[in-house]
Amino acid sequence: MSDILLIMPEGETQNAFAMNIKAYLNLETHCVNNVVEAIEELSKDVNSFNLVITYTEIGKEPSLKVLIEFFKDRKLKISILTLGEDKYVMMSNSAQEFSLYSVEEPDDLREVLKTTAEIFNITPRDMLKVPTSQFYPIPIEHFSTLISTPTDVFIKIGKGDTCQYIKRIHAGEGLDESTLERYISSGVMSLYVESSNRLNFVNALTSQLLRHLDEEISSDNDAINEDTITQTIQETVSKNIEVLGITPDIQKICNKSIHKMMKEGEKFPRINGLIERLLSNKATFGFKHTQITTYMAMAILKKIDWGKEEQEKTISFVSFFHDISLKNDAVTMIRNETELNNAILSKKDKELVMRHAQKSAEFIHQYPHLPMGADTIIRQHHGVLNGHGFSDTYSGNLSPLTLVFIVAEECAHLVLKSKFEELNRMKILYDMEQKFKTSRFKKMLDALDKVIE
Ligand SMILES: [Fe+2]
Ligand SMILES: [Fe+2]
Numbered sequence: 139m140s141d142i143l144l145i146m147p148e149g150e151t152q153n154a155f156a157m158n159i160k161a162y163l164n165l166e167t168h169c170v171n172n173v174v175e176a177i178e179e180l181s182k183d184v185n186s187f188n189l190v191i192t193y194t195e196i197g198k199e200p201s202l203k204v205l206i207e208f209f210k211d212r213k214l215k216i217s218i219l220t221l222g223e224d225k226y227v228m229m230s231n232s233a234q235e236f237s238l239y240s241v242e243e244p245d246d247l248r249e250v251l252k253t254t255a256e257i258f259n260i261t262p263r264d265m266l267k268v269p270t271s272q273f274y275p276i277p278i279e280h281f282s283t284l285i286s287t288p289t290d291v292f293i294k295i296g297k298g299d300t301c302q303y304i305k306r307i308h309a310g311e312g313l314d315e316s317t318l319e320r321y322i323s324s325g326v327m328s329l330y331v332e333s334s335n336r337l338n339f340v341n342a343l344t345s346q347l348l349r350h351l352d353e354e355i356s357s358d359n360d361a362i363n364e365d366t367i368t369q370t371i372q373e374t375v376s377k378n379i380e381v382l383g384i385t386p387d388i389q390k391i392c393n394k395s396i397h398k399m400m401k402e403g404e405k406f407p408r409i410n411g412l413i414e415r416l417l418s419n420k421a422t423f424g425f426k427h428t429q430i431t432t433y434m435a436m437a438i439l440k441k442i443d444w445g446k447e448e449q450e451k452t453i454s455f456v457s458f459f460h461d462i463s464l465k466n467d468a469v470t471m472i473r474n475e476t477e478l479n480n481a482i483l484s485k486k487d488k489e490l491v492m493r494h495a496q497k498s499a500e501f502i503h504q505y506p507h508l509p510m511g512a513d514t515i516i517r518q519h520h521g522v523l524n525g526h527g528f529s530d531t532y533s534g535n536l537s538p539l540t541l542v543f544i545v546a547e548e549c550a551h552l553v554l555k556s557k558f559e560e561l562n563r564m565k566i567l568y569d570m571e572q573k574f575k576t577s578r579f580k581k582m583l584d585a586l587d588k589v590i591e
Contacts, residue, residue: 140168145176145192151297162251173201194222209236239484245297274336275328281313283350288342289335345387368395369425376462384504400454403433408591424467432457435546441585452509460519463497474528496525515540545582563590
Protein backbone atom coordinates (compact mmCIF):
# COMPACT_ATOMS: atom_id res chain seq x y z
CA MET A 139 0.00 0.00 0.00
CA SER A 140 1.26 3.49 -0.88
CA ASP A 141 0.26 6.79 0.65
CA ILE A 142 0.16 8.79 -2.54
CA LEU A 143 -0.95 8.16 -6.10
CA LEU A 144 1.05 10.43 -8.42
CA ILE A 145 -0.34 11.05 -11.91
CA MET A 146 2.55 12.32 -13.99
CA PRO A 147 4.16 11.16 -17.24
CA GLU A 148 7.19 8.95 -16.74
CA GLY A 149 10.49 10.83 -16.64
CA GLU A 150 12.85 12.94 -14.58
CA THR A 151 10.11 15.06 -13.01
CA GLN A 152 8.12 12.04 -11.90
CA ASN A 153 11.28 10.56 -10.35
CA ALA A 154 12.14 13.81 -8.64
CA PHE A 155 8.68 14.13 -7.08
CA ALA A 156 8.58 10.53 -5.82
CA MET A 157 12.17 10.68 -4.51
CA ASN A 158 11.71 13.97 -2.69
CA ILE A 159 8.41 12.92 -1.16
CA LYS A 160 10.14 9.85 0.20
CA ALA A 161 13.23 11.76 1.31
CA TYR A 162 11.54 14.68 3.05
CA LEU A 163 8.22 13.23 4.18
CA ASN A 164 8.92 9.51 4.34
CA LEU A 165 5.77 8.74 2.31
CA GLU A 166 5.45 6.05 -0.34
CA THR A 167 4.38 7.07 -3.85
CA HIS A 168 2.83 4.95 -6.57
CA CYS A 169 3.26 6.55 -10.01
CA VAL A 170 0.99 6.29 -13.05
CA ASN A 171 1.35 8.05 -16.40
CA ASN A 172 -2.14 9.38 -16.93
CA VAL A 173 -5.59 9.69 -15.45
CA VAL A 174 -6.90 6.53 -17.16
CA GLU A 175 -4.26 4.44 -15.39
CA ALA A 176 -5.06 6.28 -12.17
CA ILE A 177 -8.75 5.40 -12.40
CA GLU A 178 -7.81 1.77 -13.04
CA GLU A 179 -5.63 1.82 -9.94
CA LEU A 180 -8.29 3.49 -7.79
CA SER A 181 -10.95 1.06 -9.02
CA LYS A 182 -8.92 -1.89 -7.66
CA ASP A 183 -9.04 -0.53 -4.12
CA VAL A 184 -10.09 2.98 -3.22
CA ASN A 185 -8.62 2.64 0.23
CA SER A 186 -5.06 2.17 -0.89
CA PHE A 187 -4.24 5.91 -1.11
CA ASN A 188 -4.66 8.97 1.09
CA LEU A 189 -3.78 11.52 -1.56
CA VAL A 190 -3.81 11.81 -5.34
CA ILE A 191 -1.45 14.33 -6.95
CA THR A 192 -2.07 15.36 -10.53
CA TYR A 193 -1.30 18.07 -13.07
CA THR A 194 -4.48 19.91 -14.03
CA GLU A 195 -3.75 18.89 -17.61
CA ILE A 196 -1.46 16.29 -19.13
CA GLY A 197 -0.87 16.96 -22.81
CA LYS A 198 -4.33 17.84 -24.10
CA GLU A 199 -6.06 15.70 -21.51
CA PRO A 200 -7.98 17.57 -18.79
CA SER A 201 -6.73 15.18 -16.09
CA LEU A 202 -8.12 17.06 -13.10
CA LYS A 203 -11.57 17.40 -14.65
CA VAL A 204 -11.74 13.66 -15.43
CA LEU A 205 -10.49 12.81 -11.96
CA ILE A 206 -13.01 15.07 -10.20
CA GLU A 207 -15.90 13.59 -12.22
CA PHE A 208 -14.73 10.12 -11.19
CA PHE A 209 -14.43 11.16 -7.53
CA LYS A 210 -17.91 12.70 -7.53
CA ASP A 211 -19.38 9.66 -9.23
CA ARG A 212 -17.87 7.24 -6.70
CA LYS A 213 -18.24 9.65 -3.77
CA LEU A 214 -14.55 9.21 -2.93
CA LYS A 215 -13.17 11.02 0.09
CA ILE A 216 -9.45 10.95 -0.76
CA SER A 217 -7.70 14.35 -0.97
CA ILE A 218 -6.53 15.71 -4.31
CA LEU A 219 -3.54 17.99 -4.82
CA THR A 220 -3.53 19.71 -8.21
CA LEU A 221 -0.49 21.17 -9.90
CA GLY A 222 -1.02 24.18 -12.15
CA GLU A 223 -3.67 26.79 -12.61
CA ASP A 224 -7.11 25.49 -13.42
CA LYS A 225 -10.29 27.04 -14.70
CA TYR A 226 -12.42 23.95 -14.30
CA VAL A 227 -12.31 24.08 -10.52
CA MET A 228 -14.15 27.39 -10.40
CA MET A 229 -16.65 26.46 -13.08
CA SER A 230 -17.68 23.15 -11.62
CA ASN A 231 -20.44 23.66 -9.13
CA SER A 232 -21.37 20.76 -6.98
CA ALA A 233 -20.77 19.72 -3.42
CA GLN A 234 -17.75 17.52 -3.00
CA GLU A 235 -16.81 14.96 -0.41
CA PHE A 236 -13.11 15.15 -1.04
CA SER A 237 -10.71 17.97 -0.12
CA LEU A 238 -8.94 19.81 -2.86
CA TYR A 239 -5.55 21.46 -2.52
CA SER A 240 -3.63 23.27 -5.19
CA VAL A 241 -0.18 24.52 -6.07
CA GLU A 242 -0.23 27.18 -8.76
CA GLU A 243 3.24 26.62 -10.25
CA PRO A 244 3.04 23.07 -11.66
CA ASP A 245 6.64 22.10 -10.94
CA ASP A 246 7.16 23.87 -7.66
CA LEU A 247 8.45 20.88 -5.77
CA ARG A 248 8.98 22.90 -2.62
CA GLU A 249 5.33 23.99 -2.43
CA VAL A 250 4.22 20.45 -3.21
CA LEU A 251 6.27 19.13 -0.29
CA LYS A 252 4.92 21.83 2.02
CA THR A 253 1.29 21.22 1.06
CA THR A 254 1.67 17.43 1.21
CA ALA A 255 3.17 17.79 4.69
CA GLU A 256 0.10 19.83 5.71
CA ILE A 257 -2.28 17.20 4.32
CA PHE A 258 -0.52 14.41 6.23
CA ASN A 259 -0.11 16.56 9.34
CA ILE A 260 3.65 16.36 9.17
CA THR A 261 5.14 19.26 11.13
CA PRO A 262 8.14 21.22 9.84
CA ARG A 263 10.15 19.72 12.70
CA ASP A 264 9.44 16.26 11.37
CA MET A 265 10.73 17.19 7.97
CA LEU A 266 14.46 17.06 7.45
CA LYS A 267 14.96 20.17 5.42
CA VAL A 268 12.86 21.61 2.63
CA PRO A 269 14.89 22.98 -0.26
CA THR A 270 14.42 26.71 -0.71
CA SER A 271 13.17 27.94 -3.99
CA GLN A 272 15.76 30.23 -5.49
CA PHE A 273 13.56 31.98 -8.04
CA TYR A 274 10.36 33.93 -7.60
CA PRO A 275 7.78 34.05 -10.44
CA ILE A 276 6.46 37.39 -11.74
CA PRO A 277 3.35 37.19 -13.97
CA ILE A 278 4.45 38.09 -17.48
CA GLU A 279 1.81 40.83 -18.04
CA HIS A 280 3.66 43.03 -15.58
CA PHE A 281 6.50 43.42 -18.01
CA SER A 282 4.36 45.49 -20.39
CA THR A 283 4.68 48.56 -18.16
CA LEU A 284 8.15 47.86 -16.86
CA ILE A 285 10.63 50.06 -18.68
CA SER A 286 13.70 48.90 -16.82
CA THR A 287 14.13 46.17 -14.26
CA PRO A 288 16.25 46.76 -11.15
CA THR A 289 17.49 43.15 -11.10
CA ASP A 290 18.28 40.42 -13.60
CA VAL A 291 15.26 38.56 -14.93
CA PHE A 292 15.26 34.88 -15.89
CA ILE A 293 13.19 32.62 -18.08
CA LYS A 294 12.52 29.04 -17.05
CA ILE A 295 13.35 26.29 -19.52
CA GLY A 296 12.17 22.71 -18.94
CA LYS A 297 10.26 21.18 -16.04
CA GLY A 298 10.89 19.66 -12.65
CA ASP A 299 14.40 19.32 -11.31
CA THR A 300 15.86 19.33 -14.81
CA CYS A 301 14.63 22.88 -15.42
CA GLN A 302 17.05 25.74 -15.86
CA TYR A 303 16.77 29.46 -15.34
CA ILE A 304 18.38 31.44 -18.14
CA LYS A 305 19.09 35.14 -17.77
CA ARG A 306 16.87 37.00 -20.22
CA ILE A 307 16.89 40.65 -19.14
CA HIS A 308 19.87 42.36 -17.53
CA ALA A 309 19.36 44.79 -14.67
CA GLY A 310 18.65 48.25 -16.10
CA GLU A 311 16.99 46.95 -19.25
CA GLY A 312 13.39 46.21 -20.25
CA LEU A 313 11.57 43.82 -22.54
CA ASP A 314 10.49 45.04 -25.98
CA GLU A 315 6.87 44.65 -27.00
CA SER A 316 7.35 42.11 -29.79
CA THR A 317 9.40 39.75 -27.57
CA LEU A 318 6.80 40.07 -24.87
CA GLU A 319 4.02 39.17 -27.30
CA ARG A 320 6.02 36.22 -28.60
CA TYR A 321 6.48 34.89 -25.04
CA ILE A 322 2.82 35.28 -24.21
CA SER A 323 1.66 33.59 -27.40
CA SER A 324 4.02 30.66 -26.82
CA GLY A 325 2.48 30.11 -23.38
CA VAL A 326 5.08 31.66 -21.06
CA MET A 327 3.13 32.75 -17.98
CA SER A 328 5.88 34.02 -15.69
CA LEU A 329 9.41 35.32 -15.76
CA TYR A 330 11.58 34.95 -12.66
CA VAL A 331 13.75 37.01 -10.38
CA GLU A 332 16.05 35.69 -7.68
CA SER A 333 13.99 35.33 -4.51
CA SER A 334 16.31 37.57 -2.54
CA ASN A 335 15.61 40.40 -5.02
CA ARG A 336 11.87 40.02 -4.99
CA LEU A 337 11.12 43.05 -2.86
CA ASN A 338 13.39 45.26 -4.90
CA PHE A 339 11.71 44.18 -8.07
CA VAL A 340 8.15 44.66 -6.89
CA ASN A 341 9.03 48.11 -5.55
CA ALA A 342 10.43 49.17 -8.91
CA LEU A 343 7.39 47.75 -10.64
CA THR A 344 4.97 49.80 -8.57
CA SER A 345 6.90 53.04 -8.92
CA GLN A 346 7.10 52.63 -12.70
CA LEU A 347 3.39 51.89 -12.84
CA LEU A 348 2.81 55.10 -10.96
CA ARG A 349 4.81 57.08 -13.46
CA HIS A 350 2.95 55.44 -16.32
CA LEU A 351 -0.38 56.28 -14.74
CA ASP A 352 0.73 59.88 -14.22
CA GLU A 353 1.48 60.22 -17.91
CA GLU A 354 -1.84 58.68 -18.88
CA ILE A 355 -3.77 61.06 -16.69
CA SER A 356 -1.93 64.21 -17.69
CA SER A 357 -2.06 63.42 -21.41
CA ASP A 358 -5.86 62.98 -21.20
CA ASN A 359 -5.39 60.09 -23.53
CA ASP A 360 -8.57 58.23 -24.47
CA ALA A 361 -6.61 55.25 -25.75
CA ILE A 362 -8.46 51.96 -25.86
CA ASN A 363 -6.33 50.34 -23.17
CA GLU A 364 -6.56 53.12 -20.61
CA ASP A 365 -8.16 50.80 -18.06
CA THR A 366 -5.31 48.33 -18.17
CA ILE A 367 -3.13 50.61 -16.08
CA THR A 368 -5.65 50.90 -13.26
CA GLN A 369 -6.40 47.22 -13.57
CA THR A 370 -2.74 46.24 -13.38
CA ILE A 371 -2.34 48.45 -10.34
CA GLN A 372 -5.21 46.78 -8.54
CA GLU A 373 -3.85 43.32 -9.33
CA THR A 374 -0.29 44.22 -8.42
CA VAL A 375 -1.37 45.63 -5.10
CA SER A 376 -3.55 42.65 -4.30
CA LYS A 377 -0.80 40.17 -5.15
CA ASN A 378 2.01 41.98 -3.36
CA ILE A 379 0.47 43.86 -0.51
CA GLU A 380 1.46 41.21 2.00
CA VAL A 381 5.10 41.49 1.04
CA LEU A 382 5.29 45.22 0.57
CA GLY A 383 2.81 46.73 2.94
CA ILE A 384 1.43 50.13 2.00
CA THR A 385 4.48 52.00 0.76
CA PRO A 386 4.15 55.70 -0.18
CA ASP A 387 4.35 54.63 -3.84
CA ILE A 388 1.55 52.13 -3.49
CA GLN A 389 -0.50 54.68 -1.65
CA LYS A 390 -0.04 57.24 -4.41
CA ILE A 391 -0.87 54.73 -7.11
CA CYS A 392 -4.03 53.59 -5.37
CA ASN A 393 -5.24 57.11 -4.69
CA LYS A 394 -4.85 57.96 -8.36
CA SER A 395 -6.62 54.81 -9.49
CA ILE A 396 -9.50 55.47 -7.13
CA HIS A 397 -9.78 59.03 -8.34
CA LYS A 398 -9.74 57.84 -11.93
CA MET A 399 -12.54 55.37 -11.28
CA MET A 400 -14.68 58.11 -9.74
CA LYS A 401 -14.08 60.45 -12.68
CA GLU A 402 -14.70 57.68 -15.18
CA GLY A 403 -18.22 57.20 -13.89
CA GLU A 404 -19.05 60.88 -14.28
CA LYS A 405 -18.70 60.61 -18.04
CA PHE A 406 -21.72 58.35 -18.28
CA PRO A 407 -25.23 59.40 -17.19
CA ARG A 408 -26.42 55.77 -17.64
CA ILE A 409 -24.62 52.52 -16.92
CA ASN A 410 -24.87 51.17 -20.49
CA GLY A 411 -22.36 53.75 -21.73
CA LEU A 412 -19.84 52.64 -19.14
CA ILE A 413 -20.45 48.98 -19.92
CA GLU A 414 -19.84 49.53 -23.61
CA ARG A 415 -16.51 51.09 -22.78
CA LEU A 416 -15.51 48.30 -20.36
CA LEU A 417 -16.36 45.76 -23.03
CA SER A 418 -14.21 47.45 -25.63
CA ASN A 419 -11.31 47.47 -23.15
CA LYS A 420 -11.49 43.77 -22.30
CA ALA A 421 -11.35 44.55 -18.59
CA THR A 422 -10.88 41.73 -16.07
CA PHE A 423 -13.72 40.68 -13.83
CA GLY A 424 -12.21 42.22 -10.70
CA PHE A 425 -11.78 45.54 -12.45
CA LYS A 426 -15.33 45.64 -13.85
CA HIS A 427 -16.64 44.71 -10.43
CA THR A 428 -14.83 47.63 -8.80
CA GLN A 429 -15.64 50.16 -11.52
CA ILE A 430 -19.36 49.33 -11.68
CA THR A 431 -19.70 49.23 -7.89
CA THR A 432 -18.08 52.68 -7.69
CA TYR A 433 -20.46 53.93 -10.37
CA MET A 434 -23.58 52.60 -8.61
CA ALA A 435 -22.46 53.97 -5.24
CA MET A 436 -21.86 57.44 -6.70
CA ALA A 437 -25.29 57.36 -8.32
CA ILE A 438 -26.89 56.61 -4.95
CA LEU A 439 -24.86 59.22 -3.06
CA LYS A 440 -25.85 61.92 -5.54
CA LYS A 441 -29.51 61.28 -4.81
CA ILE A 442 -29.46 61.21 -1.00
CA ASP A 443 -29.25 64.32 1.12
CA TRP A 444 -26.22 63.38 3.17
CA GLY A 445 -24.08 62.07 0.31
CA LYS A 446 -21.33 64.67 0.28
CA GLU A 447 -17.82 64.67 -1.14
CA GLU A 448 -16.41 63.01 1.94
CA GLN A 449 -18.78 60.05 1.61
CA GLU A 450 -17.91 59.77 -2.08
CA LYS A 451 -14.24 59.50 -1.19
CA THR A 452 -14.85 56.90 1.48
CA ILE A 453 -17.01 54.73 -0.68
CA SER A 454 -14.79 54.75 -3.77
CA PHE A 455 -11.90 53.79 -1.48
CA VAL A 456 -14.01 50.93 -0.16
CA SER A 457 -14.88 49.78 -3.71
CA PHE A 458 -11.21 49.60 -4.57
CA PHE A 459 -10.10 47.70 -1.48
CA HIS A 460 -13.02 45.64 -0.20
CA ASP A 461 -11.99 42.38 -1.93
CA ILE A 462 -8.24 43.06 -1.98
CA SER A 463 -7.49 39.93 0.08
CA LEU A 464 -9.00 37.70 -2.61
CA LYS A 465 -6.25 36.72 -5.00
CA ASN A 466 -8.43 34.86 -7.43
CA ASP A 467 -10.63 37.04 -9.63
CA ALA A 468 -13.41 34.48 -9.96
CA VAL A 469 -14.12 34.05 -6.23
CA THR A 470 -15.28 37.67 -5.99
CA MET A 471 -18.44 36.30 -7.66
CA ILE A 472 -19.35 34.32 -4.53
CA ARG A 473 -22.20 36.09 -2.71
CA ASN A 474 -23.39 33.78 0.05
CA GLU A 475 -22.50 30.73 2.09
CA THR A 476 -24.46 28.31 -0.13
CA GLU A 477 -22.51 29.42 -3.18
CA LEU A 478 -19.31 29.12 -1.18
CA ASN A 479 -20.14 25.61 0.00
CA ASN A 480 -20.96 24.54 -3.53
CA ALA A 481 -17.83 25.97 -5.12
CA ILE A 482 -15.09 23.44 -5.61
CA LEU A 483 -12.27 25.15 -3.77
CA SER A 484 -9.58 23.96 -1.40
CA LYS A 485 -10.34 24.22 2.32
CA LYS A 486 -7.77 26.97 2.63
CA ASP A 487 -9.37 29.03 -0.15
CA LYS A 488 -12.87 28.55 1.31
CA GLU A 489 -11.62 29.76 4.66
CA LEU A 490 -10.08 32.78 2.96
CA VAL A 491 -13.32 33.65 1.18
CA MET A 492 -15.17 33.34 4.53
CA ARG A 493 -12.78 35.78 6.16
CA HIS A 494 -11.96 38.03 3.20
CA ALA A 495 -13.94 41.05 4.47
CA GLN A 496 -12.16 40.96 7.80
CA LYS A 497 -8.76 40.36 6.15
CA SER A 498 -9.21 43.21 3.66
CA ALA A 499 -10.10 45.52 6.56
CA GLU A 500 -6.95 44.44 8.40
CA PHE A 501 -4.79 45.13 5.35
CA ILE A 502 -5.94 48.68 4.91
CA HIS A 503 -5.51 49.55 8.58
CA GLN A 504 -1.93 50.54 7.82
CA TYR A 505 -3.10 52.97 5.12
CA PRO A 506 -2.17 56.55 6.04
CA HIS A 507 -5.08 59.04 6.07
CA LEU A 508 -7.66 56.32 5.78
CA PRO A 509 -10.99 57.87 4.69
CA MET A 510 -13.31 58.04 7.65
CA GLY A 511 -15.13 54.79 8.38
CA ALA A 512 -13.66 52.97 5.36
CA ASP A 513 -12.26 50.08 7.42
CA THR A 514 -15.61 49.41 9.10
CA ILE A 515 -17.49 49.37 5.79
CA ILE A 516 -14.90 47.00 4.30
CA ARG A 517 -15.23 44.67 7.28
CA GLN A 518 -19.02 44.70 7.06
CA HIS A 519 -19.48 44.69 3.29
CA HIS A 520 -21.21 41.30 3.33
CA GLY A 521 -23.56 42.37 6.09
CA VAL A 522 -21.73 40.66 8.98
CA LEU A 523 -20.46 42.92 11.74
CA ASN A 524 -17.18 41.07 12.44
CA GLY A 525 -16.43 40.44 8.75
CA HIS A 526 -16.62 36.66 8.97
CA GLY A 527 -19.08 35.11 6.49
CA PHE A 528 -22.08 36.44 4.59
CA SER A 529 -25.51 37.62 5.69
CA ASP A 530 -28.81 38.07 3.85
CA THR A 531 -30.37 40.28 6.47
CA TYR A 532 -29.10 43.71 7.38
CA SER A 533 -28.75 44.52 11.05
CA GLY A 534 -29.69 47.93 12.39
CA ASN A 535 -26.09 48.26 13.55
CA LEU A 536 -24.79 48.68 9.99
CA SER A 537 -24.13 52.33 9.18
CA PRO A 538 -26.15 54.03 6.41
CA LEU A 539 -22.98 54.36 4.32
CA THR A 540 -22.33 50.62 4.69
CA LEU A 541 -25.84 49.98 3.39
CA VAL A 542 -25.15 52.25 0.39
CA PHE A 543 -22.13 50.13 -0.42
CA ILE A 544 -23.98 46.84 0.03
CA VAL A 545 -26.78 47.97 -2.28
CA ALA A 546 -24.32 49.33 -4.87
CA GLU A 547 -22.29 46.13 -4.87
CA GLU A 548 -25.35 43.91 -5.19
CA CYS A 549 -26.54 45.94 -8.15
CA ALA A 550 -23.09 45.76 -9.77
CA HIS A 551 -23.18 42.02 -9.24
CA LEU A 552 -26.56 41.65 -10.98
CA VAL A 553 -25.34 43.78 -13.87
CA LEU A 554 -22.20 41.64 -14.20
CA LYS A 555 -24.19 38.43 -13.90
CA SER A 556 -26.26 39.44 -16.90
CA LYS A 557 -22.85 39.03 -18.60
CA PHE A 558 -23.39 42.34 -20.35
CA GLU A 559 -25.40 40.52 -23.03
CA GLU A 560 -28.53 42.53 -22.69
CA LEU A 561 -29.13 44.46 -19.51
CA ASN A 562 -32.44 43.19 -18.23
CA ARG A 563 -33.49 46.37 -16.51
CA MET A 564 -36.81 45.12 -15.16
CA LYS A 565 -35.32 41.92 -13.78
CA ILE A 566 -32.44 43.70 -12.08
CA LEU A 567 -34.76 46.22 -10.45
CA TYR A 568 -37.17 43.47 -9.40
CA ASP A 569 -34.36 41.40 -7.84
CA MET A 570 -33.07 44.46 -6.03
CA GLU A 571 -36.52 45.22 -4.59
CA GLN A 572 -36.87 41.64 -3.38
CA LYS A 573 -33.56 41.79 -1.63
CA PHE A 574 -33.88 45.27 -0.13
CA LYS A 575 -37.49 45.50 0.95
CA THR A 576 -37.59 47.95 3.84
CA SER A 577 -38.15 51.68 3.54
CA ARG A 578 -34.55 52.55 4.42
CA PHE A 579 -33.56 51.33 0.94
CA LYS A 580 -36.28 53.15 -0.99
CA LYS A 581 -34.25 56.23 -1.99
CA MET A 582 -31.23 54.13 -2.95
CA LEU A 583 -33.29 51.94 -5.26
CA ASP A 584 -34.91 55.01 -6.82
CA ALA A 585 -31.44 56.35 -7.61
CA LEU A 586 -30.43 53.07 -9.29
CA ASP A 587 -33.66 53.05 -11.28
CA LYS A 588 -32.49 56.24 -12.98
CA VAL A 589 -29.08 54.95 -14.11
CA ILE A 590 -29.79 51.38 -15.21
CA GLU A 591 -30.51 51.36 -18.89
FE1 LIG B 1 -16.93 42.49 -3.94
FE1 LIG C 1 -16.50 40.71 -0.89
